[in-house]
Amino acid sequence: MGLESIGLDLSARQLASLDAYLALLAKWNQTYNLTAVRETERMVSYHLLDSLTLVPHLDGGTRLLDVGSGGGMPGIPAAIARPDLQVVLLDANHKKTTFLRQAAIELKLPNVEVMTERVELFQPERKFDRITSRAFAELAEFVKLTRHLLAEDGQFVAMKGVYPYEEIAQLPADIAVSEVVPVSVPGLDAERHLVRMVMQ
Incomplete structure (x- = not known):
């Protein structure tokens, strides 16, 4: 599937769960319009593998919030790959959360x-040590809307396409970018980056 290049070693059961998730996504997408990508083969790269590039960068995290989760990316693949991780999928759209x-x-x-x-x-009972989003908002807006949810010593890990120079420049003064990691998604001919940010 291309997981070796991402640095993940998943069990047969986890791989079966990822396949089952894709099948569910394709089935529900016909009615609920969860993603513009319709072909299952393209879903593997665009959604599954792209989401899984986040997982090696969640080290040390125990509670992950996926903001604007939509069809469950990256939260569901991350939850399958890291069963020890508590994952909350947050979306305001009732159809999407039903799925x-x-x-x-x-x-x-x-x-x-x-x-x-x-x-x-x-307003959850406990805050999150990792907060992520994929195609949710620009970095400054993402941080503004979620900062009350980040635990002390927590990290924002935003999934982006091309290197977001302009978005980084717009970040508030109390947010520091600790690293921008280029990631390679097997089968996807496009730039992808993870932006790790902390509150100062």
Whole structure:
């Protein structure tokens, strides 16, 4: 599947869960319009492998918030690859969270919780040591909307396409970029970067 180049060694059961997730996504997408990518083969690169590039960069994290989770990317693949990680999928769209809840049940993912809520109104009992998003908002907006959810010593890990020079320049003064990591997605001929940020 191309997982070796990402640096992941998954079990046969985890691979089967990823396949089952893709099948669910393709099935529900016909009715719920979860993604513009319709072909299952393209979904493997665009959604599955792209989401999984996040996983090696979650070291040290125990609670992950996926903001604007949509069809479950990157939260569900991350939850499958890291069963020790508590993952909360947050989206304001009821249709999308209906799919996410069904996927968590069918894929038997006890480490996944789904919340239907606007991110700025979300008030969980415990904060998160890792907060991620994929195609949710520009970095400054992402940080502004989620900063109340980040635990002390936590990190924002935003998934981006080309190197976001302009977005980084717009970040507030109390947010530091600790690194921008170029990632290579097997089968995807496009630039991808992970932006790791902390509050100072």
